Amino acid sequence: MEQQAQVEKIPPTTLLTLPPEILSQIFSCLVDETEGKPDIQAILKTCKHLYEIALPISVSVFRNTVHSYSGSSSCSRVRNIRFLRYILVSKPWLAKHVKTVIIGRCSVYDDKYLGFNQRGEGHDAVTSDELAVYRHNIEFFLGQLPSGYTQSWYKQWLTDLRSGTSDSQFALILLSCPNIRTILYVEPEGTRHFGQLIRFIRNLVGINRSIQTPGSEWGDGNHPPMAIPLSNVRDVFHETPNYKNGYKTFYLEAPDILAFPRIRFYECILANGDSIAATMFKTLPLRSSSVEEIVLHCSYLCPDALAGMLGACKALKKFEFTYGRLEVSPDLMTPRDIFEALLPHADTLEELYIHLEENGDKDWEWVEYPSKLYLGPGLPQLRNLKKLTVGMQALTGMLAFQPETHDEDDQMPMEIEGAARIIHCLPENLENLLVRDCGVAILDQVEELLAAIERGGRFGKLTDIRLIFNAWKMDMEVDGPEIERLNSNSANVRLDVVLQNDLGYVYDLGFCITEDDDYAIERNIMSRINSRHVRDEYLESRGKVSDVDEIPPYLLD
Structure with a gap:
């Protein structure tokens, strides 16, 4: 009874009795980057004590x-x-x-x-x-x-x-x-x-x-x-509303942004970088920028611009590039150009995401050197690479089908002569592999890779493999004999096979969406300004939408 009486004397904990440090953490959750008027404004109208704690947080965004x-x-x-x-x-x-x-x-x-x-x-x-x-x-x-x-x-x-x-x-x-x-x-x-x-x-x-x-x-x-x-x-993101021509002046700002003393993350939507951009990036001293992650979405860059940008980074950990049809130019960087630009970061790069829309003809300057169409056997030099997302052509030198082109005499080869097999192209520390734009030609090589993993040799850390096939171009079924054969050989690996339709393919590229409103307003689904919730859902589902799944609904905030 005496103990019960003592407990009853202890005053209950209320919001006002919590320490200021705890209140600050709670109030910080009320500040949302996607909202024009955050909920924390209501706290300012409660009492003087909460006002004083919430006021600095109310201007944080x-x-x-x-x-x-x-x-x-x-x-x-x-x-x-x-x-x-x-x-x-x-x-x-x-x-x-x-x-x-x-x-x-x-x-x-x-x-x-x-x-x-x-x-x-x-x-x-x-x-x-x-x-x-x-x-x-x-x-x-x-x-x-x-x-x-x-x-x-x-x-x-x-x-x-x-x-x-x-x-x-x-x-x-x-x-x-x-x-x-x-x-x-x-x-x-x-x-x-x-x-x-x-x-x-x-x-x-x-x-x-x-x-x-x-x-x-x-x-x-x-x-x-x-x-x-x-x-x-630490973090800079910028984009353009010009979905047709892209961010043609991003090079006037990006080199200066990369020179910020403590920057770690840089992202640009619809970056359009030609030879002028290359000149601007080369004004940055080699290995001078502290940026560790670069994301270029729906973008076009020439090889020299990419080399200048990545060469300025001290130690890049993540690079993501999604191709956008902003320019039709022989100067568009090829997979080999990307690999060569990344080589200075062979000891630090952990994540690489490349989506070059391999089903489309980009007028690449590859005729004299077909090997530029794939990353090549040098990929294992990226010793710390843990996560790789890449197309079948860029990884193996093989195409699932011939891209449509205006010049029938200048078609990309279905297979690059002398291209190394997957088992010789993957870094040993890789943990996650996603290969898109797959065709049946990749099946034997994946079987060989799975067998090597089962034997306990190289690739002991590779436990997650996803293959995305273009189902609208090939007569394949998810329970077909080819897929069943792969599934029977993957006891130690989680193997996902995705048969994508054409809408899923376009969705993965992350093209802009249009609001059905009084006025048509385009918004990029990777926008952190206009579509933050859409962006998060897109990134979560990217590479997972199959032929039988529905595309995430008309994605709007």
């Missing part, structure tokens, strides 16, 4: 995207203005708590859109007092270089902030928030300040490295470290 008639996500200039006022003027201590910035298409030409797109309801303007605060922030960073380099930019930036261009506002948000970890943005419609800001950061990184290097021109120990904006950024 700044999302400013507005769907426009053009099919892109623009940004609201009014929302930019109010956010800058809040974190730099009203409560300046909050700027350090901004961790993620998600912004739609900004522009230096906002005024021409006022007739049909206000980019946010209401009207707002920057006051003289607010402009003085913004001037101080800009002066602090730009003042680290001689005024001759920054004076005209400084004046133009203040002019554009006064007139309210979204490009100048976006750049100031990035400049003023020191702990941003993630940036997601849509291709700007012209940049005057954002583009110059990331180039400025790249220059500061180079100068600061020189200052901190003994024996360099400035490395005498008398210079303090420079204040570098965006120095805590």
Whole structure:
């Protein structure tokens, strides 16, 4: 009885009695990158105690995207203005708590859109007092270089902030928030300040490295470290609304982004990189970037552009490339070009995903060197590769069927003479293998691989194999004799055979979708800005949709 009485005296645990650290973790779950107005706003209206804990978390994600008639996500200039006022003027201590910035298409030409797109309801303007605060922030960073380099930019930036261009506002948000970890943005419609800001950061990184290097021109120990904006950024994603021609200016931003001092993840949707892009990437010193994962979805790159991009990375762990029909050019990189660009990362690369749409003719320059159409026996040099997704041609040099082409005299060979067999092409540490665009020609080689695994020799870690066949081009059944033969030889390996229809094939490529709304709006299903939930579902089901499965329903947020 006495113990029961003591227990009854203990006050019950309530939300208000939880430690602030626990409350912070709970409240952080209420901040959603996909929502325009996160649920945490309701917490701010409860009581003073919870308000003080939730307030820094409420600004941790700044999302400013507005769907426009053009099919892109623009940004609201009014929302930019109010956010800058809040974190730099009203409560300046909050700027350090901004961790993620998600912004739609900004522009230096906002005024021409006022007739049909206000980019946010209401009207707002920057006051003289607010402009003085913004001037101080800009002066602090730009003042680290001689005024001759920054004076005209400084004046133009203040002019554009006064007139309210979204490009100048976006750049100031990035400049003023020191702990941003993630940036997601849509291709700007012209940049005057954002583009110059990331180039400025790249220059500061180079100068600061020189200052901190003994024996360099400035490395005498008398210079303090420079204040570098965006120095805590780990993750950058950007995309374009131009689904026809792609992101043709991504090379103006990507090399500078890769120079961020702590970046780890870089992703671009619809990147379109030709020889000019190659020149820009080659301005990056070899092995100078800290980026570890690169994803290029629905993209086109020439071999030199890819080599420059990957060559700038110190230690790449993951590379994903999905081909997009943005250019018909003999300069399109082949599987062998991809392998050669990855070789500098032979000791660090753990995951490789390549989808080159092998069923389509891409006018590759392969005639003189057919071996460029497959990765080749050098693949085992990628010693730490654990997960590989690749087409049958790129892995074995064999095609399931002849791609349609306008030139019947210039057709790709159904089999590359002298191509190595799968058992000689796989790295020994591989754990997961997915081969798409398969035909019956691969069955004997897979049997040979399964037998080697059963004998306990090489490939002891390879326990998951998936083969995707183009069922709409071949007369195959999931319970046919060829598939049954494979299944009987895989006691120690989980073997999945997927017979895809043409819709499943297109779905795996991740083409854009169109909203059935008052206005047709295209949205890429890999978009982290407009389709985050769709993206997650797509990545979960990619490579698993078979001939009998339904394509995931009309995927919209």
